Amino acid sequence: MAAGAAGSRALLALLVVGAMAAGAAGTTGFIKSPLSQKRLTQDSVELYCEAIGNPIPEIQWWFEGNDPNETYAQLWDGARQDRVKINATYNLHSTSTIYIANLTSDDSGMYECRASNDPDRNHLSKSPKVKWIRSQANVFVIERPDIKAHVAEDSGKLVLTCNMSGPYSTIKGHEWVHGDKVLQEDETDSAFTSYTIEGKMEEHSGMYECVYKTSPEIRGQVNISVAPQVTAYKKSEHGNEGDTGVLTCKNPSFPPVTTWSWSKNGESDLQNASGRYIIKSSGNKTELRILKLNIEEDTGDYRCNAVNSYGSGDATVNLRVRSRLAALWPFLGIVAEVLVLVTIIFIYEKRRKPDEVLDDDDGGSAPLKSNATNHKDKNVRQRNAN
Numbered sequence: 389m390a391a392g393a394a395g396s397r398a399l400l401a402l403l404v405v406g407a408m409a410a411g412a413a414g415t416t417g418f419i420k421s422p423l424s425q426k427r428l429t430q431d432s433v434e435l436y437c438e439a440i441g442n443p444i445p446e447i448q449w450w451f452e453g454n455d456p457n458e459t460y461a462q463l464w465d466g467a468r469q470d471r472v473k474i475n476a477t478y479n480l481h482s483t484s485t486i487y488i489a490n491l492t493s494d495d496s497g498m499y500e501c502r503a504s505n506d507p508d509r510n511h512l513s514k515s516p517k518v519k520w521i522r523s524q525a526n527v528f529v530i531e532r533p534d535i536k537a538h539v540a541e542d543s544g545k546l547v548l549t550c551n552m553s554g555p556y557s558t559i560k561g562h563e564w565v566h567g568d569k570v571l572q573e574d575e576t577d578s579a580f581t582s583y584t585i586e587g588k589m590e591e592h593s594g595m596y597e598c599v600y601k602t603s604p605e606i607r608g609q610v611n612i613s614v615a616p617q618v619t620a621y622k623k624s625e626h627g628n629e630g631d632t633g634v635l636t637c638k639n640p641s642f643p644p645v646t647t648w649s650w651s652k653n654g655e656s657d658l659q660n661a662s663g664r665y666i667i668k669s670s671g672n673k674t675e676l677r678i679l680k681l682n683i684e685e686d687t688g689d690y691r692c693n694a695v696n697s698y699g700s701g702d703a704t705v706n707l708r709v710r711s712r713l714a715a716l717w718p719f720l721g722i723v724a725e726v727l728v729l730v731t732i733i734f735i736y737e738k739r740r741k742p743d744e745v746l747d748d749d750d751g752g753s754a755p756l757k758s759n760a761t762n763h764k765d766k767n768v769r770q771r772n773a774n
């Protein structure tokens with residue numbers, strides 16, 4: 389028992405000494421250090437640093453430019469005309485991300501992450517017992533080469549080209565990209581690359597990119613821009629009297645529509661939220677809702693019109709409003725059909741009455757014949773039977 393108490397007391401003392409030693413030493417270490425990166429002008433760069441210690445260390449960012457007599461300067465959130473953002477978190481350990489937007493070649497240089505948890509670390513007169521620990525990364529900002537992008541329409545073909553000029557690193561190949569689809573790939577080192585599409589501009593509008601496989605990667609944009617290619621979701625719509633009618637037009641082409649409008653029978657534009665009309669429009673779709681459909685007022689041709697910076701386009705939707713009774717018509721039709729059939733059968737049966745003795749297999753031709761022929765038939769039959 390006594391030995392146990394002494395043992396635990398010794399252990400406690402050891403822990404206290406250990407903790408004091410750690411405190412004094414201000415143990416701080418990096419878990420993650422920033423990594424060197426290559427970027428093009430106008431790109432952005434992000435450097436990340438993570439440190440551990442007790443107490444939790446502070447992280448600072450410092451920069452030294454490529455000029456030989458330039459000295460380290462501290463970076464802060466909002467520096468360089470607000471192109472620098474620093475986001476730090478201090479819980480359990482310290483993390484800090486420095487983010488520099490719209491890079492220029494002056495941003496090239498050494499970036500240093502410094503961490504320290506010494507209480508005197510920022511004291512102006514007292515020199516800290518523990519120095520800041522440092523971790524460095526280089527950022528190389530390369531002048532973005534100019535890319536001349538072009539689209540030519542020629543005898544049913546579209547030729548997209550990119551021509552890169554100015555200094556650039558080794559080109560290991562090219563890609564042509566549309567959205568997240570790779571359309572074409574090669575491994576040539578030319579500064580010029582082209583991609584051919586069969587068809588017309590109107591059928592292939594959109595944003596295309598030529599990608600140069602360099603380090604870092606260089607992309608050029610080629611837009612195939614056309615006036616809106618509007619289509620009606622349905623060329624004719626039907627609605628029941630009193631219901632809400634919905635007419636829809638869409639425009640899958642590029643660039644998106646800036647203004648949508650609707651008109652009826654060639655009259656002036658329908659106003660949104662006026663009376664029974666509600667118009668909802670987005671870049672590639674417009675929807676006209678007509679509340680409480682009315683047969684006389686709402687039947688007609690509606691035209692949706694789309695405008696973008698390259699022109700305009702439209703489509704027409706014909707709206708037919710049915711009476712509520714219309715739903716009954718198919719049923720009434722069936723009833724009428726049944727009545728006609730019943731009448732025919734009734735008349736036929738009535739006419740057949742005198743010939744009841746007639747054989748069953750005499751069939752349906754019987755009513756077409758006169759009674760006289762029937763009698764003759766009968767006689768023939770009777771003779772045959774004999």
Ligand SMILES: *[C@@H]1O[C@H](CO)[C@@H](O)[C@H](O)[C@H]1NC(C)=O
Nearest residue numbers: 453454455456457458459494
């Ligand atoms: C670097 O030092 C030289 C001479 O010492 C001076 O002429 C020059 O302006 C300095 N450059 C910068 C960026 O301070």
Ligand SMILES: *[C@@H]1O[C@H](CO)[C@@H](O)[C@H](O)[C@H]1NC(C)=O
Nearest residue numbers: 473474475476477483485487
């Ligand atoms: C800062 O970092 C934290 C944690 O990574 C993140 O949740 C937060 O959105 C960031 N803030 C800004 C302004 O980037």
Ligand SMILES: *[C@@H]1O[C@H](CO)[C@@H](O)[C@H](O)[C@H]1NC(C)=O
Nearest residue numbers: 429430471489490491492493
């Ligand atoms: C990026 O910087 C250049 C000048 O260095 C400036 O002309 C341009 O407007 C900036 N772009 C953005 C998006 O801030």
Ligand SMILES: *[C@@H]1O[C@H](CO)[C@@H](O)[C@H](O)[C@H]1NC(C)=O
Nearest residue numbers: 536551552553554579580581
């Ligand atoms: C690419 O552009 C350069 C000028 O920057 C020009 O001399 C060259 O002919 C162009 N190449 C092609 C294939 O158009």
Ligand SMILES: *[C@@H]1O[C@H](CO)[C@@H](O)[C@H](O)[C@H]1NC(C)=O
Nearest residue numbers: 537595608609610611643644
């Ligand atoms: C292509 O279109 C996009 C989106 O409208 C635009 O941001 C970009 O500047 C255009 N590119 C060119 C080369 O016109």
Ligand SMILES: *[C@@H]1O[C@H](CO)[C@@H](O)[C@H](O)[C@H]1NC(C)=O
Nearest residue numbers: 638639640641670671672673
């Ligand atoms: C229309 O735009 C929406 C999102 O804005 C998109 O999900 C949809 O695919 C687009 N439709 C067409 C036909 O481009």
Ligand SMILES: *[C@@H]1O[C@H](CO)[C@@H](O)[C@H](O)[C@H]1NC(C)=O
Nearest residue numbers: 660661665666667668669670
């Ligand atoms: C039309 O009005 C409705 C309701 O007032 C509104 O939600 C909608 O955004 C408007 N549409 C347009 C194109 O202004």
